[in-house]
Amino acid sequence: MKLQTQIPLKVAENTIDYNSKVFLMGSCFVENIGEKLQYFKFQNLVNPFGIIFHPVAMEHLLDRVVKERFFTVDDIFYLNERWQCFEVHSEMGNSSKEAFLDHLNTSLEALKAFLQEASHVVITLGTAWGYRHMEQGKIVANCHKVPQKCFQKELMEVNALSLSLKRTTSLLLSLNPEIEIIFTVSPVRHIKDGFVENQLSKAHLIAAVHQIITGEKRLHCFPSYEIMMDELRDYRFYAEDMLHPNETAVKYIWKKFQDVWIDHESLPIMKEVEKVQNGLQHRPFNRESEEYKKFQLKLQQKIVYLSSTYPHIQF
Known part of the structure; x- marks a missing residue:
């Protein structure tokens, strides 16, 4: 795959390692990044209150x-037989009203505790169009x-979005002054607003x-949207709905x-985590063979090594 244009990117100073804790919040693309972090067994928490698209709602x-x-x-309110x-x-x-409130408040407490220890926050902004x-x-x-x-x-206009994002960062830094906050605009196109309206929305978010x-x-x-538009500017990088990045595009942006x-x-x-993940997916022709038993032993040794080195890594 030869690309004509590549956006210049600079390696961050305070990068994510296996001792980091990463909170990810926002539109559905942040869950793609979260899935990659989870696959490689980094410590992370993704959208405990579900997908949220608008910056003010996140704030x-x-x-x-x-x-x-x-x-x-x-x-809360009751509609269509659900709270x-x-x-x-x-x-x-x-x-159940009681179960719903309990889940909301348990999630609230858990998120605050996680943020107090988090090293990085990734916020993916979906749209500047909001429903008041x-x-x-x-x-x-x-x-x-x-x-x-x-x-x-x-x-929402650019200045109003900027003020909202500033309040969001102030909230996070007041809780944890050492946190690194990474904003990105989702590469998913919200064409239900219209093609032109989607571009206007993304432009407002990027400017803010x-x-x-x-x-x-x-x-x-981190320029997720820009990479999708400028480096992957072809429909072969979209899923069947022609709105979401396909697996090839997700891997590229990741x-x-x-x-x-x-x-x-x-x-x-x-790389070692990926070897274990692939090994766990392996389906042998003969589970009783000596070759498979040796394979399983080596796999278990790798799991023990990783878990002893990083106790949060569990398979």
């Missing part, structure tokens, strides 16, 4: 987490199939991110992320 949720404003019955909350994804919903609940007057994370008439759709990271030591931008953000000394460990 509101992190404000609640950092300040420990626990969810109450006033924050839901406008601040989280529909997958969090539950038919008319009665509550705030941007929601998910509409939960509430009638459209209850919302006002709006495009670059406004806030300039001159800031712990704020960074390799770029790895080159910038994964510690060089962690690469040999990643």
